[in-house]
Amino acid sequence: MADVTADVIAIIAKKVPQERRGAINPGDKLQDLGIESIDALEMIFDIEEKFGVQVPYNANSATSEFSTVTDVVTAVQKLVDEKASTAGAAE
């Protein structure tokens, strides 16, 4: 199955100040990367558009769900894998 890490980090990087873009690590907290509420919304939007998935995300309960870069990568990987297996089952 395709690894989404690089793509997700590239999407996150677009919301991060220029000087930090080259040094995003999986353990980084989104908040420490300067990603605020509207950046997070855009990030989710970009992810959904890129991978053709629907990310269950409510800004009212999201603070813990997507704390670090890894949290986002893991969630997206899961959705992409689910989508692949559903598509496979349909064939």
Place this chain on the structure above:
Amino acid sequence: MNWPHRVVVTGLGVVSPVGIGAGDYWNSLKEGRNGIALPSAALPALNPKQPVGEVRDFDPLRWFGERELVAIDRVAQFAVVAAREAVAQSGILLEGALSERTAAIVGTGVGGALTMDEAYRRVYFEKAARVHPLTIPRLMPNAPASQVSMHLGVRGPSFGIVSACSSATHAIGLAFQMVRAGIADAAIAGGSEACLNFGTMKGWEALRIMAPDTCRPFSRDRKGLIVGEGAAIAVLETAESARARGAEILGEIIGFGMTADAADLTNPDVGGMTRAIRSCLEDAAITPDDVDYINAHGTGTLANDATETAALKAALGVRAAKVPASSTKSMVGHALGAAGALELVATLMAIRDGVAPPTVSYLGPDPACDLDYVPNEARAMPIRTALSNSFAFGGLNAVLAARRFA
């Protein structure tokens, strides 16, 4: 400051998810009746799993002729229906010189959303060559104000007000200032919203702040807001003219405060909210100890309710813990540009009846929201003076103060 006039309310009109008519609306709020539900069959384009605050059983043909309806979007229909009720209750005769000295100021957050949605659907989706010729006058955000002016015969200063979720409070506040200052003798003011359409709701979905279950302001486990619709209109006039007509005075508007955060686009700001509340108290020449009840903005989002709680504490000091502050959005959802007017009606009725309406669907305290929110059941209590808060996206805050007329 010595203003020429005291400003009283002599008529109220409401179109809401819990009743058409101010009396039905208020009785529902007192009973804690929740109007939030999954969309009805009248809204087939909406996500069937997302609850909304829908005005059901609104038959336009009961209120308008078939020819009239061609020119008037649902948002303006609501405004006119509420305005007719308010003017009828007031007994004010909008004729001759008085009609020229009366203002019609009606706020809306979105405007003619259904008309816009329908027009875009035709051209983008059906590839139609043209849209309905009255598309523009139906969708313009001043249409509710213009239609109220035309249907009620208001010939004085009239315009729409747009400040998202604060629109109606700004509209009533401005009307209050005009009547108080003698710029207008009377005003038909309030707000209207009708944007439960596919395109607008897609936009709300994308903001990721709608609750999947219901609206639980200030409660633990609250999951966001519920988009609603409706309208409310008040007739404001000078105390002298109301007395001279022998009109029943439903309450007095005594102060209005408005501020801007100049900060985040969507995140609320405790400083901006606090300044709006303080500025309203100052305008009303009252102190925190005078405030008996607050109709809170209370949207049910994590951010608003915690920030509003902090602002109430900052503005009212120790008094904040003693003043019941409830959110009637828990029963009707967030009717955006109509919300402030619906809530001012609730505030005036609360004063009149001595009943604080409840915050329903309340599950228990959240550490960030530790005031008295009148959970789940209305409370009989003496209320002389009350505030109504509205805080909008874009950082635009507006607060009204009302008092029992004596």
